[in-house]
Amino acid sequence: MTIGGMTDLSGTDGVRGEEASRKELLRIEGLVTRFHTARGTVRAVDGVSFSIGSGEILGVVGESGCGKSVTSRSIMRLYDENKAAGHEGKVLLKGRNLLELSKSEMRNVRGNEIAMIFQDTLSSLNPVYTIGNQIAEAVRRRGGAGKKEARRRAVDLLGAVGIPDPERRFEEYPHQLSGGMRQRVMIAMALACEPSLLIADEPTTALDVTIQSQILQLIGSLQERYGMSIMLITHDLGVVAEVCTRVVVMYLGQIIEDTDVRTLFERPLHPYTHGLLRSMPKADRAREGKLESIPGVVPSLHAVPRGCRFAGRCEYADSKCLEEMPSLTAAGEGHQVRCWHYDRIGREWGNGA
Amino acid sequence: MSVVMHNHTASDRAAALNEARLQYRREQRRIAWRSFVRHRLAFAGSIIVFAVLLLAVFAPVIARFDPLAVDVANRLKGPDAMHWFGTDNFGRDTFSRVAYGARISMFVGISVALITGVLGLLIGLLASYFRRLDYALMRICDGLMAFPAILLAIAIVAAMGPKVGNVILALSVVYTPNVARAVRSVGLVVKEQTYVEALGSLGAGHARILFRHIAPNCLTPVIVQGTFIFADAIISEAALSFLGAGIPAPAASWGNILYDGKMYIFNAWWMVVFPGALLMLTVFGLNMAGDGMRDLLDPHTKDK
Numbered sequence: 001m002t003i004g005g006m007t008d009l010s011g012t013d014g015v016r017g018e019e020a021s022r023k024e025l026l027r028i029e030g031l032v033t034r035f036h037t038a039r040g041t042v043r044a045v046d047g048v049s050f051s052i053g054s055g056e057i058l059g060v061v062g063e064s065g066c067g068k069s070v071t072s073r074s075i076m077r078l079y080d081e082n083k084a085a086g087h088e089g090k091v092l093l094k095g096r097n098l099l100e101l102s103k104s105e106m107r108n109v110r111g112n113e114i115a116m117i118f119q120d121t122l123s124s125l126n127p128v129y130t131i132g133n134q135i136a137e138a139v140r141r142r143g144g145a146g147k148k149e150a151r152r153r154a155v156d157l158l159g160a161v162g163i164p165d166p167e168r169r170f171e172e173y174p175h176q177l178s179g180g181m182r183q184r185v186m187i188a189m190a191l192a193c194e195p196s197l198l199i200a201d202e203p204t205t206a207l208d209v210t211i212q213s214q215i216l217q218l219i220g221s222l223q224e225r226y227g228m229s230i231m232l233i234t235h236d237l238g239v240v241a242e243v244c245t246r247v248v249v250m251y252l253g254q255i256i257e258d259t260d261v262r263t264l265f266e267r268p269l270h271p272y273t274h275g276l277l278r279s280m281p282k283a284d285r286a287r288e289g290k291l292e293s294i295p296g297v298v299p300s301l302h303a304v305p306r307g308c309r310f311a312g313r314c315e316y317a318d319s320k321c322l323e324e325m326p327s328l329t330a331a332g333e334g335h336q337v338r339c340w341h342y343d344r345i346g347r348e349w350g351n352g353a
Numbered sequence: 354m355s356v357v358m359h360n361h362t363a364s365d366r367a368a369a370l371n372e373a374r375l376q377y378r379r380e381q382r383r384i385a386w387r388s389f390v391r392h393r394l395a396f397a398g399s400i401i402v403f404a405v406l407l408l409a410v411f412a413p414v415i416a417r418f419d420p421l422a423v424d425v426a427n428r429l430k431g432p433d434a435m436h437w438f439g440t441d442n443f444g445r446d447t448f449s450r451v452a453y454g455a456r457i458s459m460f461v462g463i464s465v466a467l468i469t470g471v472l473g474l475l476i477g478l479l480a481s482y483f484r485r486l487d488y489a490l491m492r493i494c495d496g497l498m499a500f501p502a503i504l505l506a507i508a509i510v511a512a513m514g515p516k517v518g519n520v521i522l523a524l525s526v527v528y529t530p531n532v533a534r535a536v537r538s539v540g541l542v543v544k545e546q547t548y549v550e551a552l553g554s555l556g557a558g559h560a561r562i563l564f565r566h567i568a569p570n571c572l573t574p575v576i577v578q579g580t581f582i583f584a585d586a587i588i589s590e591a592a593l594s595f596l597g598a599g600i601p602a603p604a605a606s607w608g609n610i611l612y613d614g615k616m617y618i619f620n621a622w623w624m625v626v627f628p629g630a631l632l633m634l635t636v637f638g639l640n641m642a643g644d645g646m647r648d649l650l651d652p653h654t655k656d657k
Contacts, residue, residue: 076554111556123547128569138555167369171377186551193555 023054025229026075026197030089033067033074042301044070046253047089049328052197052246057223057230059244059261061237061276065298067253068233072199075231076114077106093197111141115190119202121182125174131185132158132170138192157188162218180211184218191222198223201233216243237280241265249273252298252309255328259335267349269331269342271314274349308340316341388649395645401638405631409455418446420453420605429621439623441613450605451628457606458587458635461521465586466579468525473532474568474575480533481540481571482563491537494530502527502585503592510598520599524589528582535574543570573650580643584636591632607632 033045045067052058060068077098079085091098098109118124125134135154139145145153151170158166161184174182183203190198200219204212220243223230232244240247240261247264249257249272257270268274275294296313299305307324311317320340328338331346339345390396408415418436424444432439438447480490497505509523543549544567552562587607593599594608595615602609607628614624 078550078553107556107558109556110554114554116551116554118547118551120547124551126548126552126566126570129566141556168373171374189551189555199554 024051025054025056025094026231027051027092028071028075028090029092031071031074031091032088033070033079034086034088035079036085039302043304044253044301045074046304048250048253048255049089050248050255050258052229052231054196054229055223055227056246057220057232057244059240059247060231060233060250061235061240061247062250063235063298065252065301066250068250069201070253071250072116072201072231072233075199076110076116111138111193111195113195114197114199115193115195116199116201117183117186117190117203119205121179121186121206122174124186125182127174130171130173131177131182132172135185135189135192138189142193153192154188157191158185160191161185161188161222162214163188178211179207180215183207183211183215187215187218187222191226194226195228197229197231199231199233202235203232204239205234205236212239213242219243237276249276252304253301254309254338255336256310256338257336258328259332259337263332263335267346269335269337269346269349270310270339271316271345272310274345275313308338316345389645392645392649394641395649398638398641398643398645401634402642405455405635405638406459408452409459412449412452412456416446416449416452418449420445420449421603422446429617431621432623438627439621441610441621441624442617447610447624447627450610451607451631454605454607454610454628455631455635457517457600457604458590458632461517461524461590462583462587462639464521465524465528466583468521469528469532469582470575470579472525472529473578474536474571476529476533477536478540478563478568478571481537481544482559482567487537490533494533497526497530500527503589506589506593507596507598510593515598515601517600520590520593523593524586527589528585531582532575532578535578536571539571539574540567543567576650577643577647580639580646584639584643587632587639588636 028051029049031045031048032043034041034043048067048071050058060071062068073079074085074087075091075098077087081087087099089099093109093113098106101109125131129137132151132154135157136147136150139150139153139157140147155166155170158169163169163181163184169177169181174185177185187203198219203219204215207215216239219230219232222228232239234240244261246260247258248255249264249270251272257264257268257273259268264273265277268277272294275292278292279294281291294313299309299312305312306322308314308317308321308326311321314321318341324340326338326340328336329342331337331342389399422445424440427436427440427444428442430436430440430444436446436448438451441447441450476490476494480487500508506520506523506527509526510519513519513522549562549567552566557566590599590606591608591611594606595612597612599608600606602613610628611625611632614621614628618625
């Protein structure tokens with residue numbers, strides 16, 4: 001994968017032994033995640049490869065069940081590997097393959113190098129402890145801080161994520177805060193660890209629109225301030241447009257398009273990406289009829305189509321698409337797409353589709 | 354100078370923070386107390402239990418006679434100003450015996466509730482969190498629950514000898530599976546909450562997640578079940594003593610007072626009625642308190 005033109009932000013931890021052009025923080029190669037279910041083994045993530053540069057905000061886009069959340073949890077190895085899941089491929093964080101680490105080494109990676117925030121803000125916090133206690137605990141896990149110091153740091157962090165009157169808020173329980181405030185608390189907990197990578201799994205999906213943009217702005221500004229990389233999982237292309245620098249589009253466990261944000265909106269190549277873009281509501285366009293949607297449903301992971309996985313729902317699909325699976329091919333500078341007909345399809349988008 | 358200033362503001366801030374925390378806790382306690390008092394069932398039940406507890410603790414002060422002192426001249430006397438609850442077939446003061454019996458009953462009840470609470474919480478937590486342990490632990494619980502409780506308790510006491518300690522042990526064995534099952538079912542739900550995953554993503558280990566984060570969320574069933582087990586243990590102790598497998602004579606327990614009274618039920622009703630009534634009242638109070646506790650601790654019935 002060649003990705004150029006990325007700006008590296010100062011203030012990141014030095015990545016040793018890397019060339020200067022674009023410091024790669026995380027590189028995933030051929031990641032497969034299998035789940036053993038009653039109906040057989042499924043490959044929820046099927047050969048995913050991408051990378052995140054230092055200080056980059058990568059959007060991972062796709063509809064429910066496409067494997068974007070599974071990818072993030074596989075990076076963190078949050079699945080019970082003995083029973084539920086099996087991994088293949090490589091997850092290289094600063095050159096170290098996380099899939100080969102021992103359990104205790106992996107525990108050190110979690111929270112120290114990678115932190116995660118979740119969609120459901122209410123159940124993401126333990127209801128029996130005050131938010132301050134929970135942040136202080138995260139600070140202490142990072143090590144080096146005594147109880148008082150951790151408490152002070154927690155108050156600072158609450159302030160840093162834009163919670164007014166942090167000293168009072170410290171004493172409040174999760175249910176006393178609004179969803180947006182709780183998401184800020186989650187972000188503060190993640191920041192407590194000073195991670196080099198923050199995985200945000202649909203951080204704004206459960207929030208209302210005005211709060212959404214506040215949280216996104218916060219994430220953007222914290223990224224600049226702390227210089228971490230962010231993997232932002234979302235199904236909302238509006239979110240992607242607002243904060244991301246690069247985008248990976250996933251469909252049924254595979255990456256189908258990988259490009260920078262500008263290209264995604266200006267010259268998307270995959271018909272599925274087109275569908276996603278067309279199904280976005282637009283404020284400036286008069287309401288003529290219904291919102292567009294992609295016809296059909298995502299096939300089950302238990303019965304993955306032989307050819308292109310999107311063929312069944314694609315208006316361009318021909319017999320080749322049904323028979324042979326296209327591979328992820330370079331379609332331009334830092335632009336990859338998994339489609340037999342991307343050339344033609346891309347041109348059509350340009351002609352005002 | 355500036356360093357001093359900085360220290361000053363930092364300590365000020367810490368003090369303000371601490372004050373805010375204490376104030377908040379006070380307020381929370383006040384709210385909790387008020388909702389407890391307003392909940393008539395819980396409040397009334399607790400008052401009954403508290404009264405019996407006082408009777409037990411202050412039995413040596415309240416009782417006017419030695420519960421073991423035999424007075425042949427005053428056998429089977431009915432209740433009067435001297436002997437409030439009458440005397441038994443040895444002329445012993447029934448009120449004193451009931452008061453001392455309360456000590457045994459409350460001691461057994463509290464001990465069994467505490468032991469089953471701790472053990473049940475531990476077993477339930479482990480079973481809910483570790484799937485492999487779950488199967489083994491739950492089959493053991495199933496096995497224990499398959500026995501009629503009183504029969505199992507009798508067997509244990511019979512094997513180990515009738516002593517207070519053995520009665521407590523036997524009843525703890527009998528009731529622990531109930532708590533373990535209740536905790537497990539809550540633990541299974543709590544385990545799936547996102548914060549458990551979030552803790553994992555922060556690098557927390559199993560012990561920390563289970564005991565620091567899941568355990569406090571599983572305390573409600575322990576408290577509620579504990580109250581009911583307290584009541585059940587009192588009944589079971591009485592039943593065991595009544596059957597001769599509990600507290601051995603001449604020590605007084607509600608069960609063996611009832612046993613002694615059984616022979617004289619037609620000519621000395623007070624030997625059966627008073628300990629029986631107190632037993633009933635205590636259990637009634639505990640059950641009311643337990644029901645109330647369940648309401649008060651259940652977030653869905655709050656603000657009632």
